[in-house]
Amino acid sequence: MPERKTQYPRRAVLRAGGRLITAAAATALGPRFAHAAGYPERPIRIIVPFAPAGPTDIMGRILARHLGEALGGTAVVENRPGAGGNIGIGIAAHAEPDGYTLLVTSSAYVVNPSLYAKIPYDPTKDFAAIAELGTSPNVILVDPKLGVNTIAELIARAKANPDELNYASPGIGTTPHLSGELFKIICGINITHVPFSGAGPAIQAILTGTTQVAFAALPPAHPQIESGALKALAVTGEHRWFDLPEVPTMVELGYKDFVSDTFQGFLAPANTPAAVVALLASKSIEILKRTDIAEQLRNDGFEVIANGPDGMRKRIADEVAKWRDVIAKAGIKPV
Structure with a gap:
């Protein structure tokens, strides 16, 4: 009797071929592919x-x-x-x-x-x-007892009393520190940087009067702003923060491109x-x-x-x- 040929559906052949190709690719690419x-x-x-x-x-x-x-x-x-x-x-x-x-x-x-x-x-x-x-966003903070209520007043105070003010940051090279340095460059003022070992110590420094100003990331400063223990003069994000609607951005205040977030x-x-x-x-x-x-x-x-x-x-x-x-x-x- 002549040999009988088995007919396979074309779709099944294609599926089988696909499996063979995938297996070959996995072998060629090594264990990372399979992993x-x-x-x-x-x-x-x-x-x-x-x-x-x-x-x-x-x-x-x-x-x-x-x-x-x-x-x-x-x-x-x-x-x-x-x-x-x-x-x-x-x-x-x-x-x-x-x-x-x-x-x-x-x-x-x-x-x-x-x-x-x-x-x-x-x-x-x-x-x-x-x-x-x-x-x-980063935020520019002052001690309410300083009697400064706006960025313009802070700049005027710094210019009238060179070297009087200092500012806390979470540490050298953090974006709050660099925001402070950018602020000094743009505004033409000199306030002394006092670095700390993190956001918590920096916030504590301004709360206890060790510094009069602080540049900080918003999250650790937020509770103190809401309680009134610290005053936020500006945020450095692209827009105002949703639950601090009264605090302007630096861009709004006329400092083009002053966007500095973490x-x-x-x-x-x-x-x-x-x-x-x-x-x-x-x-x-x-x-x-x-x-x-x-x-x-x-x-x-x-x-x-x-x-x-x-x-x-x-x-x-x-x-x-x-x-x-x-x-x-x-x-x-x-x-």
């Missing part, structure tokens, strides 16, 4: 390069909790503070690029390349951008599988766009941005250049 398909298989570590309870830690913990749930796994924050954020950022930069060590960082990421003579990472080469999470970004070590980066970007943006999460972050002093990798890369490029210029003009020497 990404089942991601995550173990807890994800999110490094925050600052101490607990600061703005970046708050953002990191909110993201970690909800990201773990969204991925069907666990994400935990690991605080690795020191050297203005360089220690934690460096640890993340040199971690295995497998999607299990990630970084939530602040504007220190773009400031430090100009602030330090040597840093343990390259801001454009050592990380893959995942998402631009949010920003917090951003939080989400990054992975360079060469993390593209599929993992895309998944993390998608899930983190979904989380940030949830009404309950956006409201929680807003109440904590953050404006949600929720941009993907392209937005994060653009912010990095723009702000590395911006802060390099401010640091040079302020005469701040790399340490």
Whole structure:
């Protein structure tokens, strides 16, 4: 009898061929490809390069909790503070690029390349951008007992009494410090910078009269503004803060381009599988766009941005250049 030929439906043949191609691609690309398909298989570590309870830690913990749930796994924050954020950022930069060590960082990421003579990472080469999470405006504060109620009055006071005033910041190279230096340059005044070891000590300094002025990120200052213990003269964001409608922006007051906020970004070590980066970007943006999460972050002093990798890369490029210029003009020497 002649051999009988078996007929296979064309669709089944195509499906089988597709499976063979996928398997071949996985073999060619090695274990990372297969690993990404089942991601995550173990807890994800999110490094925050600052101490607990600061703005970046708050953002990191909110993201970690909800990201773990969204991925069907666990994400935990690991605080690795020191050297203005360089220690934690460096640890993340040199971690295995497998999607299990990630970084939530602040504007220190773009400031430090100009602030330090040597840093343990390259801001454009050592990380893959995942998402631009949010920003917090900085705020210019005075002790109410100073008798200064507007930015114009603060400038007039500083010009009439050179070297009388000093201002607190959370530390050298923070965006509040650089906002203070930019303020001095633009306004042609001299007020003495007094750096502290974080936002809490800087706020405490103006509350106790150690300084008369402070430049600070909004989240830690917000309760003191609401209580009347401190007076906010201006915010340095693009627009007024939603529950401080009486506090103007520096741009509104005539200081064009005086926008200085503290951003939080989400990054992975360079060469993390593209599929993992895309998944993390998608899930983190979904989380940030949830009404309950956006409201929680807003109440904590953050404006949600929720941009993907392209937005994060653009912010990095723009702000590395911006802060390099401010640091040079302020005469701040790399340490």
